[in-house]
Amino acid sequence: MRRALAAGGAVVLLVVVSLLVVDRRPEAAPVPSVRRVLVVSVPELSWEELRSSDAPALGALVEQAAIGQVSTRVGRRGAAPAEAYLTMGAGTRAVVPADDAGVALDADERRGGVPVDELVARRSGEGPSAIAYLPVGATAEANEHSAFGARIGRLGDLLDAAGVGRAVIANADAAEGFPPDLAPPPSAYGRSAATMLMGADGQVPAGTVGRHLLVDDPSAAFGRRLDPAEVLRSFDAVWAGEGPSVVLVEASDLARATAYARRATPQQADRLRAEAVRSSDELVGELLDRVDPATDAVLVVTPTSASTLGVVALQAPGVEPGLLRSASTRRDGYVSLADAMATVVDLVGLDPPDDIEGRPFEVASAGGDRVARLEQQAEAAGVRDRRLPWVVAAITLGLGLLVLGVARADRLPSGLRRALRPIALAAIGVVPGTFVAAGVPAARTHVAAFVAVVALVAVAVAAASLAAERRVPAIAPMVAVASVVVLTAVDVVLGAPLQVNATFGYSMAVAGRFTGLGNLAFALFSTAAVALAVLAHDRWGSRALPATVALLVAVVVVDGAPVLGADVGGVVATVPAFVLVVLALREVRIGWVHVLGALGAGAAVVVAFGLLDAALPAGSQTHLARFGADAAGGRFGSVATTLWRRAEASFGSGGTILAIGAVGLVVAAVAQARLARSERLAQLRTRGWASADVALAYGVAVLALLGTVANDSSIAVPATMLIVLVPVLVLRRLPA
Known part of the structure; x- marks a missing residue:
């Protein structure tokens, strides 16, 4: 039996490891570069709404474009407008300061009675551009200390350095009852679209976000709507340039209709929404008439969505109708807001930065009704x-x-x-x-x-x-x-189709992950692996150790390998836990040296997987590559920052983490001192069934602790572990 177990474990390990030398991802075509890029923002638009609406221009575009779902989630919730546009401009999830109100102004406007050009000169020491985002300082500081570390204005700076023009035409101001010749109340500003193409100084050199883009219309949401003639006039002025350029136009009637829905009856809200879709579609049609399909690209994207899944479509020379994907999602039909920045940079022929979350769009072939599938x-x-x-x-x-x-x-x-x-x-x-x-x-x-x-x-x-x-x-x-264990491993090896929208998989609307293992699945998979190792020891004693080691190694590979689970937090937790499980099953007296060694082993495996990921083609690399490159290059500050941000995402703040860590150390020290003198611990360290108890205790405790800290699901990880652990404890107590 021991030979059979060892042989079986070796075969499983060999098969899993062999998969690492093959990139199993389906081929996807890169997007060629173009001269000009038109980005059309359609807030709150879903595929269901688009299909059921009177929108011939968007419908025709979809037929010719590569399409997909865009995740509009930042952190644990859907992005607010400012967060969405900042993310699209930073290539990494971004946050906004508490006092942000989407206040971007044209250079000839006033804020609190003070001319904008005067405010900009005082705050930045530079002359004003066409548009200025006023809370740029507070926003930069908020992101510097956030869990994601976005560098706002990154896209604008990259385009400037390459000589690519940029302009924004947008105004989603939403408030009733203020005269058009006066500034709206602070809460009414809706000009966050400017942040996608602004530089780090908060300025956009061309375009407009002024009040003249709106016209009074008593039948529209908030009594105002976009003036298409004014929008097109502003667009023509910036689109007609000789050089390469990126221009963002926001169909802001959609944003106003969504914001007004709470004030209207359900029937009226539906009518306002339908009219906003119709008017936005007409605007898109006019914009598309000005685009040269041979040299220009059109990117239609939903930056904000109540369901956190929105519309994205890309039409460009050489792009065939299909499904969009990216190396950050590795799932056909899905991209993230952060991918927009890398895609725009790629479209104009530049190399996206390596240190951002987003990756350029790719196009995967797809037949049938793509919209129905989405x-x-x-x-x-x-x-x-x-x-x-x-x-x-x-x-x-x-x-x-x-x-x-x-x-x-x-x-x-x-x-x-x-x-x-x-x-x-x-x-x-x-x-x-x-x-x-x-x-x-x-x-x-x-x-x-x-x-x-x-x-x-x-x-x-x-x-x-x-x-x-x-x-x-x-x-x-x-x-x-x-x-x-087997079902999860096979599923991950096959591309994780059963993880998609599974109860304990990952929701594509939540979108913390699109492929590999999610946090809840990791909790179940790793706990089941520890339980299986302990149960094998219960049945066959030390004879099961070779197969147990092979099993645990295979689980680590499935969970953490870049072409499989790609789970940094999972490896950080599983490797130390599994090392201590094996030591306990071998009846080793586990001390602090063993614990530190196990933690070091976890770090080494993460780095190894990161280097393996870095060896893959650039378009196939995941976040593991950046993590491994930082560690291998001695940039341990970046490594520590990554892990710290994951912990912050779980616990909410650095102070909470330090408090929990301090309490945990005190409890561990007291427990170690008391247990070291107890007869019970001595019994647990003896031969036979007791070593399995020790292994189970160490394995579960380390998985729960590190799984909570290294992942961003907080208490959900240890809570989910109980779904497997409780029945196992019951079965070990009940007679066969």
Whole structure:
């Protein structure tokens, strides 16, 4: 049996490692460079709305363009307008200071009675350009200290350095009752579009965001709408230049209609929205008539969306109709706001910076009804997000009843007492059931189908586990836990199709990740791996160690390899946890030296994966490449900053992290001092089953601690681990 286990583990490891030398990503065509780029912003537009609206110009563009969904999420929520445009201009997720109100002004406007050119000269020491974003100093400071570290104005500075012109034509001011010849109230400014193409000084050299872009219309949202004649006049002035240029035009009637929906009746809100789509489509049609398809590119993008998934379309010379993707998403049909900056830079023939999150758009071939496919994916993402809370509640209730049943087993009828073990096995089977359900079209959107698929898989896992036990005694828990490990590993190797919009996968609307392993799946996968190692030791003792080591190494590769899981936080947690698990199973007395060594091993593996990623073609590299390059180049400050920002994303602030760390060290020191003298710890370090208990305790504790710190899902990681851990603890207590 030991040889069989070792051989099996070696085969699994060999297969997984062999995958690392092959880039499994489907071929995608790069986007050729052009002379001019027109960026059209269509706030709050979804594919469903576009299909059902009267929008012939946008519809015709979509037929000829490469299209996709753009994630409009920044951090834990959908981006506000300023965050969205700042992100598109920085190439990295950006934040805004608390006092930001989207205040960008033309040079001839006034702010608080003071001329803008005077304000700009006083604040920057430079003469004014056409447009000035006034909160540039506070915004730069906020991003310098944010979890993402965006450098605002990056796109504008790069275009300037290359001699590429830039201009913005936008005004989404939204307030009722103020005269058109007076400045609107501070909360009414909606000119954040300027931040996409501004430089680090907060200025845009051409274009306009002035009030003259709006015209009074009592039937429009807030009583004002864009004046298409004025917009086109301003556009013609900047588009007619000889040299290369990038021009952003915002269809701001869409933004005003969305903002006004809360004030109107539902029926009136729908009418205002439909009219905004119609007028915006007419404007887009006029703009497209001025574009030369042979030399110009058109990028239509939704910067903000209530669902956090918006429309994106790219039409450019040599770009065939297909689905957009990028190296940052690695998923056909999906890009992020941060990718917009890299794409614009790439379109004008420049190299995107290596230190930004975004990557240029690529085009993957796709047949059939592409818009319908994107609509269905967006619907599935919304259903998943609404479904997650009640699924977690149902699982929590079920596990609570299971634990209660085991605790009061002596009071249960004999039949129900015998059923506890199959129920615990089925509880583990719920996990693969949720992922299988993500691959069944009906189960993605219909509750009854979802419950049926999950229940069927859970029962099948329990039945298969008990059937295996008829041949090999006490193996049922291993089979059940192995179903989690094997299904997750195979799914990741195949490109993670079952992770997409799965209950414990990643929602494409949340969009912290588009491929590989998400944080919740990591929690289940890694916990199941630790449990499987412990259960194997329960069954075969030290004879299972070779296979256990092979299993854990394979799990690390699946979780962290750049072409597979690409999970930095996962590797930071799994490697130290697995090292301590193996040491405990070998009955080594674990001390601080071992713990520090395990942490060092985790760091080394992350660097190794990063260097492996850096060796891939530039278009295929992930965030791991930058992390590995920083570590290999001795830029440990950048490495520490990356990990610190992940921790900040989980806990909210650096002060909270330090407080938790200090308390944790005190608790650990006290516990170590007390346990070192206790007979119980001595017993746990003896041979036999006790070493498995120690291994399970170390493995779960380290996974929970580092998984919480190194990922950005906070308490969700250890909470999700319990879904596997609780049934395993129950099964280890119940007799076979």
